[in-house]
Amino acid sequence: MAYKIGILGATGAVGQELIRLLHERNFPISELRLLASARSAGKTQTYQDKSWTIQEATPDSFDGLDACIFSAGASQSKAFAEEAAKRGCIVIDNSSAFRMDEGVPLVVPEINPDAAFEHKGIIANPNCSTIITLMGLYPLHQAFGLKSVIASTYQAVSGSGTGGIVELEQQTRAWAEGGEMKKEVYPHQIAFNLLPHVDVFFDDGYTKEEMKMLNEGRKIMSLPELKVTCTCVRVPVFRAHCISVSAEFERPVSIEAAREAVAGFEGSELVDDPANAKYPMPLDYSEVVNCGVGRIRKDQVFENGLALWVTGDQVWKGAALNAIQIAELLHDKGKLKG
Amino acid sequence: MAYKIGILGATGAVGQELIRLLHERNFPISELRLLASARSAGKTQTYQDKSWTIQEATPDSFDGLDACIFSAGASQSKAFAEEAAKRGCIVIDNSSAFRMDEGVPLVVPEINPDAAFEHKGIIANPNCSTIITLMGLYPLHQAFGLKSVIASTYQAVSGSGTGGIVELEQQTRAWAEGGEMKKEVYPHQIAFNLLPHVDVFFDDGYTKEEMKMLNEGRKIMSLPELKVTCTCVRVPVFRAHCISVSAEFERPVSIEAAREAVAGFEGSELVDDPANAKYPMPLDYSEVVNCGVGRIRKDQVFENGLALWVTGDQVWKGAALNAIQIAELLHDKGKLKG
Numbered sequence: 001m002a003y004k005i006g007i008l009g010a011t012g013a014v015g016q017e018l019i020r021l022l023h024e025r026n027f028p029i030s031e032l033r034l035l036a037s038a039r040s041a042g043k044t045q046t047y048q049d050k051s052w053t054i055q056e057a058t059p060d061s062f063d064g065l066d067a068c069i070f071s072a073g074a075s076q077s078k079a080f081a082e083e084a085a086k087r088g089c090i091v092i093d094n095s096s097a098f099r100m101d102e103g104v105p106l107v108v109p110e111i112n113p114d115a116a117f118e119h120k121g122i123i124a125n126p127n128c129s130t131i132i133t134l135m136g137l138y139p140l141h142q143a144f145g146l147k148s149v150i151a152s153t154y155q156a157v158s159g160s161g162t163g164g165i166v167e168l169e170q171q172t173r174a175w176a177e178g179g180e181m182k183k184e185v186y187p188h189q190i191a192f193n194l195l196p197h198v199d200v201f202f203d204d205g206y207t208k209e210e211m212k213m214l215n216e217g218r219k220i221m222s223l224p225e226l227k228v229t230c231t232c233v234r235v236p237v238f239r240a241h242c243i244s245v246s247a248e249f250e251r252p253v254s255i256e257a258a259r260e261a262v263a264g265f266e267g268s269e270l271v272d273d274p275a276n277a278k279y280p281m282p283l284d285y286s287e288v289v290n291c292g293v294g295r296i297r298k299d300q301v302f303e304n305g306l307a308l309w310v311t312g313d314q315v316w317k318g319a320a321l322n323a324i325q326i327a328e329l330l331h332d333k334g335k336l337k338g
Numbered sequence: 339m340a341y342k343i344g345i346l347g348a349t350g351a352v353g354q355e356l357i358r359l360l361h362e363r364n365f366p367i368s369e370l371r372l373l374a375s376a377r378s379a380g381k382t383q384t385y386q387d388k389s390w391t392i393q394e395a396t397p398d399s400f401d402g403l404d405a406c407i408f409s410a411g412a413s414q415s416k417a418f419a420e421e422a423a424k425r426g427c428i429v430i431d432n433s434s435a436f437r438m439d440e441g442v443p444l445v446v447p448e449i450n451p452d453a454a455f456e457h458k459g460i461i462a463n464p465n466c467s468t469i470i471t472l473m474g475l476y477p478l479h480q481a482f483g484l485k486s487v488i489a490s491t492y493q494a495v496s497g498s499g500t501g502g503i504v505e506l507e508q509q510t511r512a513w514a515e516g517g518e519m520k521k522e523v524y525p526h527q528i529a530f531n532l533l534p535h536v537d538v539f540f541d542d543g544y545t546k547e548e549m550k551m552l553n554e555g556r557k558i559m560s561l562p563e564l565k566v567t568c569t570c571v572r573v574p575v576f577r578a579h580c581i582s583v584s585a586e587f588e589r590p591v592s593i594e595a596a597r598e599a600v601a602g603f604e605g606s607e608l609v610d611d612p613a614n615a616k617y618p619m620p621l622d623y624s625e626v627v628n629c630g631v632g633r634i635r636k637d638q639v640f641e642n643g644l645a646l647w648v649t650g651d652q653v654w655k656g657a658a659l660n661a662i663q664i665a666e667l668l669h670d671k672g673k674l675k676g
Contacts, residue, residue, distance in 0.1 A: 148639045152490035152582035154532050154571065168530075176514035187615040192506075192575050194492050194620055196582070196633050196647045201612040205593070205635030214638065229638040229645055231582040233492065235532065236574050242532050244490035244569040244582075248639075255543070274539040277525040282532055295534050297543030300552065300567040301486045301586075307567055309534045 001338045002030035003331070006065045006089065008057055008080060009072030010034035010045065013162040014094060017320040018069055019047055025324060028331070030338070035061050036072070059083040066336055069323045070094055085121025090336065092123050092323045096208075099124040099216060106219045109325040110267040111138045116329055123326055126220060127212040128318025129153050129232065133243045134220060135291035135317065136310035139265035141221060143257055144304065145250030148227035151213060154235045154242040155198055156282060158314045160185050168236055191236055198232035207232055240282035241314045248302035255296060258306055262293045267317070272296055280311035291317055339676045340368035341669070344403045344427065346395055346418060347410030348372035348383065351500040352432060355658040356407055357385055363662060366669070368676075373399050374410070397421040404674055407661045408432055423459025428674065430461050430661045434546075437462040437554060444557045447663040448605040449476045454667055461664055464558060465550040466656025467491050467570065471581045472558060473629035473655065474648035477603035479559060481595055482642065483588030486565035489551060492573045492580040493536055494620060496652045498523050506574055529574050536570035545570055578620035579652045586640035593634060596644055600631045605655070610634055618649035629655055 005022070009015045015036075022029060032047050034054045041056040055061060057076070062068055062084035070077050070093040077097035084091050098104040105115040106124045108131055116123055126134075133151055140146065157164035163185040171181040171191035181189055188195055199209035214228035263270040271280045272294040280292025291312035299305025312318060330336040343360070347353045353374075360367060370385050372392045379394040393399060395414070400406055400422035408415045408431040415435040422429050436442040443453040444462045446469055454461055464472075471489055478484065495502035501523040509519040509529035519527055526533055537547035552566035601608040609618045610632040618630025629650035637643025650656060668674040 150488045150584045150637075150639055152569075154492070154573070172510060173514050176511050188619060189621060192621070194573065194575060194580050196580070196617050196619075197612070197615060205610075205612060205633065207612075227639045229584050229640075229643070231490075231633065231645060231647065233580075233582065235492070237530050237532060242534070242571075244534070244571065246488045246567050246584075272543075274535070274543060274545075277535060279534050281526060281534075283527060283530070295543065295569065299488075301488055301565045302567075305567070307569060309569065 002028040003066040003336060003338045004031040004033065004064055005029050006033040006035055006062060006068030008035045008068055008070045008076060010054055011036045011040045012071060013158060013165065014071040014315060014319045017315045018071065018324065019045065021320055021324050023048055027324065027327065033061065033065060062087045062089040065089040066338060067092060067327055069327070071319065081122050090119065090123065090330065091121060092125060092326050094125045094319055094323055096127065096212065098122050099126065100219065106216060107326050108134060108220055108322060109329045110135070110265065112220055113329055116326055117333065117335055125319065125323045125326065126216045127209070128159055128314045129155060129209065129241055129243060130213050130216045131318050131322055132241050132291055132310055132312035133213060133245060134217060135268045135312060136245065136262065136293040136308055137247060138221060139261040139268065140247060140249070140258055140306060143261040144253050146221065146223060146226060146247060147250055148248040149217070150229045150246045152231045152244045153233055154237070155232060156237040156239045156241055156314050157190060157234065158239045159198070159241065165238055168238065186234065190234060193236065195234040196231065198234055237282045239286040239314060240311055241318060242282055242309065242311045244309055246299045246301065246305060246307050249304040251304060253304050253306050255298065258296050262296070267291060268293050270294065280309060282311060285311040286313055287316065288313055289316065289321060340366040341404040341674060341676045342369040342371065342402055343367050344371040344373055344400065344406030346373045346406055346408045346414060348392055349374045349378045350409060351496060351503065352409040352653060352657045355653045356409065356662065357383065359658055359662050361386055365662065365665065371399065371403060400425045400427040403427040404676060405430060405665055407665070409657065419460050428457065428461065428668065429459060430463060430664050432463045432657055432661055434465065434550070436460050437464065438557065444554060445664050446472060446558055446660060447667045448473070448603065450558055451667055454664055455671065455673055463657065463661045463664065464554045465547070466497055466652045467493060467547065467579055467581060468551050468554045469656050469660055470579050470629055470648055470650035471551060471583060472555060473606045473650060474600065474631040474646055475583065475585060476559060477599040477606065478585060478587070478596055478644060481599040482591050484559070484561060484564060484585060485588055486586040487555070488567045488584045490569045490582045491571055492575070493570060494575040494577045494579055494652050495528060495572065496577045497536070497579065503576060506576065524572065528572060531574065533572040534569065536572055575620045577624040577652060578649055579656060580620055580647065580649045582647055584637045584640065584643060584645050587642040589642060591642050591644050593636065596634050600634070605629065606631050608632065617647060620649055623649040624651055625654065626651055627654065627659060
C-alpha cells in the first residue's frame, strides 16, 4: 500500500521539513505532488532519489490525491481545502483557517487520535505553541484533571517561516560585522531583543496567537470550561519554542506522579534533573521528535498546582511532524485509501 | 553639602554604571573611594575630570566614608558590611547577603521609601527581577490590592555581570565567524538558546532567584501573605530584563484604572498601544531610567486579574540606579551626614 500525497506550500520552511520527514519516516508514497504558488512552479525537488517538479496549485491539482498536507497559510487553505476534499483528497491543514470549525477535527495524535477519524475531508493541525504546551500538560491532565493554565511562551523565529529565520541571521551578522540590520518580517529588531507580539492584536489586548492556546486547548482536550491566560513572546532563538506554565488541577498533585505521567507519555520526555543543570532547552530540542518537559514543581499560587517548562521543535512537532503523524495515524488504522 | 562615597566592586559591570550614574545624576560627592579586590588595586578611574586610584578593600577602607554602595557579591558584603557600618558608613548593599534580615530595610524608593530611614547601618538593594516586576505591579497593588502573582522572567545576560555579556558576545561572534563558542559563565550555550536556570536550585525544584520574587516582594510591599510562583529564564539579550506577569487582586479591576495607575507611578511609564506595535522591549529599555509597562489586559484565569509585561534595565533600575536612588533619598531627607 502506497499513497498519492500532496504538499501545498512545498517550498516554505514547513513544506521543506514535510518532505524531509516523509522521507526519514518512510511514509509509503507512490506519488509526491508538490504544489506552491506560480512563482515556484517549474522548480524541481528531489525526493527518494527521484526529481519532482513543483506545480502551481489549482483546484484540479488535488485530483487523484489520497491526502494533501496544506502549509501555505490560511488564505491558500481557504482557497483550496474544500476543493480538495470535494475531490476525495483528505486535507491535513497546518493553517488556522478551519481549526475552530465544527466538523473539523483538531488533532494531536498522542492526545485525541480518535477525533481524526470523524473528519469530513479536512483535519486541522493545531497551533505550534498549543501543541507543544499540551505535550507537557496533557499527561498531567490525565493524572490530575486540568482546570486552568497560565502560560508565557518563548517562541523561536521559525514560527514566522523562512523569513523569520533569515531575519534573525541577517540582523545577527550585521551586529557582528557592523552592517545594517534589515527589518522585513518583524516590526522591531529581533536580534538581542524580545517582542511580546505574535500574530495580530484583538481589541481586548490579547493576540490571536494567545487566544489559540485557550480555544484550541479546549477543543483538543475536550475541556470546554478550561481557563487559559497566555502571553506570547518572540525570542531570538532559531527553531524550538519553550513555554513556562503554571497549571491548576481538580485533584491534589504530587511531583512524583507528575514526573511519572510525563515520562510515560508518548511523544514527551522528562528532562528534570536541575541539580545537574538538566532541563529542556531549545538547542537540545531542535530537529528532535519528542518534546522535553522539566522544571516540574509545586505551584505556589494554585492549591492543586504545578509549574513546568516545556520545549519542542516548532517546525517539527509544532507543524510538519504533527501533520505527518496525523497521516500515519490514518494509515495505521486503515483510514487512508491508497 | 557633599559626601564621601565609596563603591565596593568598582570594576564590575554594576560598579562601572554606579560611577557613571553618580556623575550623570550630579550626586554631591567630595571624595569617591573606589574599592575592589587586590587584583584591581592601583588601577585608576576618571570621575568628574579627576583621577581616582582603586584601592584594595580592607575593614579600614570604610573609615570616614558617609556611605558606600556594595556591589561585589554576597561574600564580600558579608566580609565588610558590618565593619563599614561600625565605622559610621551607611552601606547600600546590592547583594542578597542581608536582604531578608530583620532590621535591614529592603528598599525600592518609589515603593517603600520610609523603610530606608529605619536602617541600622545597612540598607539592602533588592534583586533585579523583583525590582523591575514590582515597578509594574506596585501601582496596580495600590489600585486593587495584590493577592497573588505568577511571573515568568526573560533575563538578560548582564545579570551575570560583565562575564555574561562577554559570553553572549563571544558565542554570537563565533556563530557569525565560524569560531568555537566558549562556555565559562553558563553551563550551556546562551546564544540562540534559553536556560530556565538563574542562580542555584533548591531541593523543591525552585531556584534561589525564583524565591527572591516571593520573599523580597513580600518584604518590600509589606504583604506577608502574598503568593508568588516565579520561573526565571536566561535569554540571549544583553541588558534589560522582561517579566510576563499574571496577577490576582482583592478588588475588581479595570483596564482603564490599571493604565492610569501605571502611567501615574513615578519610575514607570505606560507603553501600551499594541495596535501600533508599541509595547516595552529590552532594546528600548537599556540605559533608560524608567521601567516600561504594557500589554495590560484582563487575566482569563483569575477573577480579579490582570496580565501585563514589564521591562527595565537590569544594570540600572535592577541594580546601580536603585542603589543611587536610595542614597539620593537619604540625601533629600537630610539622613546622610556629610
